Amino acid sequence: MKILVPLKRVADPDNANKVKVTAGKLDTTGMQWKPNPFDEYAVETALRLTENGASTKVRLGEVIVLTVGPKEAETQLRGALATGADRAIRIDATDDDLDGDVVARAIRAVVEKEKPDLILVGKQAVDGDSNQVGQLLAEYLGWPQATFAGTIKSEGDTALLVGREVDGGTLTLRVTLPAVVSVDLRIVAPTSVSSKHSPTHTYADGVRFAALMAIMAAKKKPMVEFKLSELVSDAAAKIAYTTHELPPPRKAGIKVKDVAELVDKLRNEARVV
Amino acid sequence: MLELPDDHRAILDTVRRFCRERLEPRVRAFENGDEPLEPFFRELSESLGLREVADALVDGTASPFEGVSPLVLTGFVMHELSRCCPGVALSFGATTGLFGGAVMACGTPDQKRTWGRRALSLDAVGAWALTEPGAGSDAFGAMRTRARGVDGGFVLRGTKTFITNAPTCDVALVQARVEGASDGKIAGFIIPTEARGFTRGRPFDKLGMQASPTGEIFLEDVFVPNEMVLGGLGADGLPHDARFAIRASLGAERMGMIPMLLAMVERCLEEATTYAKGRVQFGAPIASFQLVQEKLARIHTTKMLLEVLFLRQIEAIACGRLGAISRAEASAQKLFAAKAAVDAAMDAIQILGGAGYMRGSVVEMMARDAKLFQIGGGTDDMQILTIARELLRQQ
Numbered sequence: 001m002k003i004l005v006p007l008k009r010v011a012d013p014d015n016a017n018k019v020k021v022t023a024g025k026l027d028t029t030g031m032q033w034k035p036n037p038f039d040e041y042a043v044e045t046a047l048r049l050t051e052n053g054a055s056t057k058v059r060l061g062e063v064i065v066l067t068v069g070p071k072e073a074e075t076q077l078r079g080a081l082a083t084g085a086d087r088a089i090r091i092d093a094t095d096d097d098l099d100g101d102v103v104a105r106a107i108r109a110v111v112e113k114e115k116p117d118l119i120l121v122g123k124q125a126v127d128g129d130s131n132q133v134g135q136l137l138a139e140y141l142g143w144p145q146a147t148f149a150g151t152i153k154s155e156g157d158t159a160l161l162v163g164r165e166v167d168g169g170t171l172t173l174r175v176t177l178p179a180v181v182s183v184d185l186r187i188v189a190p191t192s193v194s195s196k197h198s199p200t201h202t203y204a205d206g207v208r209f210a211a212l213m214a215i216m217a218a219k220k221k222p223m224v225e226f227k228l229s230e231l232v233s234d235a236a237a238k239i240a241y242t243t244h245e246l247p248p249p250r251k252a253g254i255k256v257k258d259v260a261e262l263v264d265k266l267r268n269e270a271r272v273v
Numbered sequence: 274m275l276e277l278p279d280d281h282r283a284i285l286d287t288v289r290r291f292c293r294e295r296l297e298p299r300v301r302a303f304e305n306g307d308e309p310l311e312p313f314f315r316e317l318s319e320s321l322g323l324r325e326v327a328d329a330l331v332d333g334t335a336s337p338f339e340g341v342s343p344l345v346l347t348g349f350v351m352h353e354l355s356r357c358c359p360g361v362a363l364s365f366g367a368t369t370g371l372f373g374g375a376v377m378a379c380g381t382p383d384q385k386r387t388w389g390r391r392a393l394s395l396d397a398v399g400a401w402a403l404t405e406p407g408a409g410s411d412a413f414g415a416m417r418t419r420a421r422g423v424d425g426g427f428v429l430r431g432t433k434t435f436i437t438n439a440p441t442c443d444v445a446l447v448q449a450r451v452e453g454a455s456d457g458k459i460a461g462f463i464i465p466t467e468a469r470g471f472t473r474g475r476p477f478d479k480l481g482m483q484a485s486p487t488g489e490i491f492l493e494d495v496f497v498p499n500e501m502v503l504g505g506l507g508a509d510g511l512p513h514d515a516r517f518a519i520r521a522s523l524g525a526e527r528m529g530m531i532p533m534l535l536a537m538v539e540r541c542l543e544e545a546t547t548y549a550k551g552r553v554q555f556g557a558p559i560a561s562f563q564l565v566q567e568k569l570a571r572i573h574t575t576k577m578l579l580e581v582l583f584l585r586q587i588e589a590i591a592c593g594r595l596g597a598i599s600r601a602e603a604s605a606q607k608l609f610a611a612k613a614a615v616d617a618a619m620d621a622i623q624i625l626g627g628a629g630y631m632r633g634s635v636v637e638m639m640a641r642d643a644k645l646f647q648i649g650g651g652t653d654d655m656q657i658l659t660i661a662r663e664l665l666r667q668q
Contacts, residue, residue: 075279209291211322215283
């Protein structure tokens with residue numbers, strides 16, 4: 001099985017307090033970047049679907065990671081190659097010029113070249129939380145889609161049984177391949193992914209660590225670059241950001257002298273009771 | 274820490290994530306002795322692929338890390354383990370660095386394939402035994418453990434003490450004086466702990482490094498076959514003199530302490546800064562008071578200086594000039610860094626006040642652990658003598 005995993009770099013949420021806004025624009029200088037966690041789950045899912053469980057070195061399919069972004073985003077692609085992905089594609093673009101729609105159309109162009117059997121995406125990126133690319137991509141390709149996957153069971157190479165996390169429980173869908181599946185947190189639980197090669201393997205919880213030697217070997221794995229304009233004729237984003245501003249700083253708290261005053265303030269000032 | 278090239282950074286980040294997810298939650302259990310270290314080391318080995326690294330180093334297949342030396346890699350692991358729990362790093366270092374490093378440097382091909390591989394991949398816990406009840410700083414002169422030549426090998430008798438990993442090790446490299454050698458020759462003997470006559474004491478209770486078991490080794494006529502003499506026998510049928518190798522091991526140990534101490538100072542600075550910004554007294558965060566700022570600035574300065582020392586090591590390794598770092602410099606690096614880290618950790622406790630003095634606070638652990646570095650691997654006093662001796666010889 002050939003699996004394509006789009007991967008976005010996001011500002012490290014642990015350093016979110018360092019985000020600066022200069023003249024209505026996000027200032028990314030000095031920002032620390034890391035892969036979007038949901039995309040890391042998608043990579044982990046793709047690796048689990050293409051190995052036999054016994055050895056992470058034997059890959060029974062191909063995993064291609066892709067990002068749309070500047071040269072520096074190759075660091076995140078190399079990280080995915082180190083954990084086991086086979087090759088990487090970077091579509092050169094600056095973050096400011098992108099929205100979910102441009103990204104989906106760029107990925108569609110790559111899909112037409114690569115013809116993967118499955119596209120695994122994170123359900124959303126933790127920066128914009130847009131939750132659009134997977135769905136737009138499926139629509140543009142005319143492929144079936146299943147979003148918010150918590151479990152995936154492969155049925156040979158022709159279909160997947162996807163457990164989707166929805167309000168009130170799990171909805172199981174059978175999608176025929178090729179398809180787009182977006183994954184949620186629980187997809188990296190020990191037994192969430194059941195591949196045809198190792199239907200009952202129990203994995204370590206979470207996203208695997210790159211073996212130290214694999215980090216160096218990843219430097220030699222293939223990475224190709226496309227220009228956004230080579231892939232998308234109209235690369236104009238449909239969403240324009242007019243301005244950015246930081247949330248207002250929190251006001252200092254006050255002390256109340258008794259319960260009566262507290263209730264009064266809650267009722268008449270905060271208007272919450 | 275440090276501005277590093279991408280590949281170095283990727284390795285450091287991976288080890289850091291491993292330590293944050295798998296080590297940090299267990300630090301208290303390791304410190305209290307509620308959980309053994311071995312399962313953690315197995316996880317470390319499996320998750321980060323240390324067996325492959327060991328195979329590549331032992332079999333001498335092309336350099337496993339083009340551009341990143343295994344020495345730097347070990348430094349990174351020691352750094353990240355020490356950020357969470359220096360005691361865990363100490364035990365890791367005794368197995369892979371002291372025991373594994375000595376076998377890889379001086380062992381026969383068979384010894385490297387068996388014991389080198391097992392130590393580097395953390396399949397076995399190793400110990401390196403030099404110190405004795407009567408032989409500390411005067412380790413060579415006062416050594417009383419004896420190896421008597423017998424048919425097919427040697428019989429060892431003596432006691433070793435303050436040995437890291439002694440209570441838990443699977444194998445120990447024991448230094449002993451060879452009987453009958455006129456020059457007071459000392460040799461290294463690889464002894465699996467199931468050997469008859471090999472016993473050890475209970476783990477010592479100690480000021481710091483509580484996650485790392487320390488203890489005694491008793492050798493009562495332990496037979497060691499010739500093939501387990503470190504480096505085998507020379508043309509004269511006698512063991513090689515290990516004194517040079519022991520000094521080299523001590524030098525490497527002292528250098529290896531720098532990334533540990535750097536990480537400890539970094540952690541102290543982080544803890545102290547966070548606390549100082551959040552702790553409000555007299556209506557303002559204590560970070561706004563100049564006496565607190567003075568301590569933070571000093572810890573920061575220490576951190577920068579230790580970074581410089583570590584970078585100097587990385588540079589020397591990258592240029593293949595590690596040998597050019599003299600024994601006196603290794604001593605000087607350790608002498609400075611150990612004292613600086615103790616001071617930094619004490620300053621950090623001072624900033625946290627009562628909260629820093631309580632058992633279980635990170636800075637309290639760091640302060641106790643830092644003190645070891647002024648004693649282990651050669652006391653501060655002995656480092657000073659080494660530095661002065663080399664300095665005066667050159668002048």
